[in-house]
Amino acid sequence: MNAPHPIPYQGSKRKIAKHILAYFPPDIDVLIEPFAGSAAITIAAALAGKASHFHINDLNAPLMALWDAIIHSPLDLSQKYAHLWQEQQRNPRQYYDSVRNEFNRTHKPEHLLYLLARCVKASVRYNPKGEFNQSPDNRRLGRHPTRMSEDIRAVSGLLRGRVTITAQDYKKTLDWVGQKTLVYMDPPYQGVSGNSDHRYYQRIDFDEFMQFLAHLTSQEIPFILSYDGRTGTKTYGRELPLELQMRRIEVKAGPSTQATLLGRKAITYEALYLSKALVERLGAEIDTIVERQSRPSSRQLALFEV
Numbered sequence: 001m002n003a004p005h006p007i008p009y010q011g012s013k014r015k016i017a018k019h020i021l022a023y024f025p026p027d028i029d030v031l032i033e034p035f036a037g038s039a040a041i042t043i044a045a046a047l048a049g050k051a052s053h054f055h056i057n058d059l060n061a062p063l064m065a066l067w068d069a070i071i072h073s074p075l076d077l078s079q080k081y082a083h084l085w086q087e088q089q090r091n092p093r094q095y096y097d098s099v100r101n102e103f104n105r106t107h108k109p110e111h112l113l114y115l116l117a118r119c120v121k122a123s124v125r126y127n128p129k130g131e132f133n134q135s136p137d138n139r140r141l142g143r144h145p146t147r148m149s150e151d152i153r154a155v156s157g158l159l160r161g162r163v164t165i166t167a168q169d170y171k172k173t174l175d176w177v178g179q180k181t182l183v184y185m186d187p188p189y190q191g192v193s194g195n196s197d198h199r200y201y202q203r204i205d206f207d208e209f210m211q212f213l214a215h216l217t218s219q220e221i222p223f224i225l226s227y228d229g230r231t232g233t234k235t236y237g238r239e240l241p242l243e244l245q246m247r248r249i250e251v252k253a254g255p256s257t258q259a260t261l262l263g264r265k266a267i268t269y270e271a272l273y274l275s276k277a278l279v280e281r282l283g284a285e286i287d288t289i290v291e292r293q294s295r296p297s298s299r300q301l302a303l304f305e306v
């Protein structure tokens, strides 16, 4: 069954969700996503019955207000999105700019949904003043309201009544941590691109994050971390300290879009780090999962999905 995904979001883990879910222990009650974005792993986990309560968090407050509207006011949000989508038809380019101005003034959820559906690469970009400044993708008008409302309704049905939504720094999201908690983390990309990059929410302090991981490790909290990866032989992302005793696993994410655009063939692999506590919980099962995922049948499926 395809997972619904109302929020188009650059960097979404939707396509590799099933590979990540494979490492969930069977007895998880609460799943926490401190860097939720489009919450692809939470949605996939809810659909697969992998946990009974979910905590989604992201520093981007308007994004979490959008999540609140998706889950708690699906009909109202769908109607507002449909209205914007219809109204844009006369002059889509100009209309996008007017919605963007309005969003920067009011931070209304329906405006953010419209902007994400229409902007270049579904990529959230803010200027130093905190204003959304991504341009529209003029080749498309954004997802049709009928399909959008189907996905909104489906996600609301999956999560309503069993989700906690917060908009704070990731370090404050551990209130729910108990014996049967799993934390899935997909922090902003840790590449070395310069600071002129105006993607407002795209950086966290490396050392602070390592301290956070060390804390989770010392508390024996099971977590899965998406961090670095490689395309062909080119790796990206910084190396993580060995003393955290995490196990690194590679997941085949599919052909690299960048390489394909340049007429080259290269496969991207994304790394998953399993915490020491999780490795101990899963025991020898981990090797079986790794082996199962590398079989030709699952490889073909991954390619097909891309």
Ligand SMILES: C[S@@+](CC[C@H](N)C(=O)[O-])C[C@H]1O[C@@H](n2cnc3c(N)ncnc32)[C@H](O)[C@@H]1O
Residues within 6 Å of the ligand: 009, 010, 011, 012, 013, 014, 034, 035, 036, 037, 038, 039, 040, 041, 057, 058, 059, 060, 168, 169, 170, 171, 186, 187, 188, 189, 201, 202, 203, 204
């Ligand atoms: C790579 S994206 C997560 C994508 C997500 N896994 C998905 O499937 O859509 C990283 C997210 O971290 C958020 N973020 C950045 N700094 C943060 C912080 N200090 N605390 C919490 N979230 C943060 C960003 O707003 C962004 O949505």
